[in-house]
Amino acid sequence: MARVVRFAELGGPEVLELKDVEGEVPGPGEVRIRVRAIGINRSEAMFRRGEYWEQPKFPAGLGYEAAGTVDAVGSGVTGFAIGQPVASVGAFSMNEYGTYGDLVVLPATSVVPMPTDIDPVAGAAAWVSYLAAYGMLVEFGGLRAGDAVLITAASSGVGLAAIQVAHRVGAVPIATTRTSAKRQRLLAAGASEVIVTEEDDLVGRVLHATGGRGADLVIDPIAGPGVEILARATKPAGMLINSGALSGLPTPLPTANPYFTPIVTRPFILMEILYDPQRLRRGVAFVNSGLRSGAIAPVVDRTFDLIDIVGAHRYLESNQQFGKIVVTTDA
Numbered sequence: 630m631a632r633v634v635r636f637a638e639l640g641g642p643e644v645l646e647l648k649d650v651e652g653e654v655p656g657p658g659e660v661r662i663r664v665r666a667i668g669i670n671r672s673e674a675m676f677r678r679g680e681y682w683e684q685p686k687f688p689a690g691l692g693y694e695a696a697g698t699v700d701a702v703g704s705g706v707t708g709f710a711i712g713q714p715v716a717s718v719g720a721f722s723m724n725e726y727g728t729y730g731d732l733v734v735l736p737a738t739s740v741v742p743m744p745t746d747i748d749p750v751a752g753a754a755a756w757v758s759y760l761a762a763y764g765m766l767v768e769f770g771g772l773r774a775g776d777a778v779l780i781t782a783a784s785s786g787v788g789l790a791a792i793q794v795a796h797r798v799g800a801v802p803i804a805t806t807r808t809s810a811k812r813q814r815l816l817a818a819g820a821s822e823v824i825v826t827e828e829d830d831l832v833g834r835v836l837h838a839t840g841g842r843g844a845d846l847v848i849d850p851i852a853g854p855g856v857e858i859l860a861r862a863t864k865p866a867g868m869l870i871n872s873g874a875l876s877g878l879p880t881p882l883p884t885a886n887p888y889f890t891p892i893v894t895r896p897f898i899l900m901e902i903l904y905d906p907q908r909l910r911r912g913v914a915f916v917n918s919g920l921r922s923g924a925i926a927p928v929v930d931r932t933f934d935l936i937d938i939v940g941a942h943r944y945l946e947s948n949q950q951f952g953k954i955v956v957t958t959d960a
Contacts, residue, residue, distance in 0.1 A: 690727030693719025696752030774799030
């Protein structure tokens with residue numbers, strides 16, 4: 630038997646139910662994982678509410694991220710051994726697969742080897758956040774030693790990962806946060822500067838921190854009218870990458886304003902890494918080498934037991950967390 634989370638209607642965290650089901654047998658190209666820990670992401674809450682890019686097909690499962698060990702493999706799968714530590718990077722539709730359970734079947738293309746000495750909680754917290762940070766900063770942002778990167782919503786899992794990735798390539802991470810409540814924790818997490826957007830002059834602080842040139846790269850999951858301020862904090866020919874729309878407001882195109890310094894703007898979605906075999910190979914190598922060396926150390930705010938999946942989602946939506954929320958199983 631296995632325990633999996635299902636929901637049969639759109640709604641708040643209370644629609645999530647833990648069910649006992651027969652363990653699924655992996656088919657061709659699939660891997661069954663005995664899950665030890667599950668990383669919780671905002672995309673899953675959006676999916677639960679019907680606000681994601683795909684609508685759930687009921688009864689629906691959910692979850693992109695997990696760490697555990699290989700329990701069984703389907704035909705045609707090579708490169709994995711029973712008992713091997715692995716993680717899911719979420720390269721699938723949640724209408725077809727999910728990680729919320731203690732025994733799950735996933736496509737082999739979404740399963741990556743994990744260093745044997747990495748705790749499952751850290752492993753479950755690493756992949757979505759760090760692959761996103763790697764993709765924006767390294768793969769597409771071209772961040773180099775000495776460059777300055779402005780990271781908005783920096784206390785999120787991706788924001789904290791971006792701080793570590795920036796340090797790993799020798800760049801200077803400048804963090805933003807809405808209030809001063811998380812300022813000291815962001816400094817302790819490695820931010821070179823922390824800008825409190827409700828109190829500080831963002832453009833002035835960035836220009837001061839960069840000797841007047843502006844940020845070489847800006848990564849932003851918030852969008853909305855604030856991108857015009859971010860554009861003014863970006864150096865000429867710098868890049869602004871938008872990875873979300875947390876503000877829920879219309880977003881102007883800064884480059885359409887002739888009074889702005891010319892910059893490059895682009896969206897980013899994690900699928901650009903997950904569905905490109907070469908980019909994914911580079912990203913997995915980057916994250917795994919960082920986990921082994923300690924240069925990558927996921928920040929976990931709080932853990933919940935699988936039986937309290939509703940509580941985990943309620944906490945996610947409270948926006949109190951600093952870093953990643955992880956759910957553990959008894960597997």
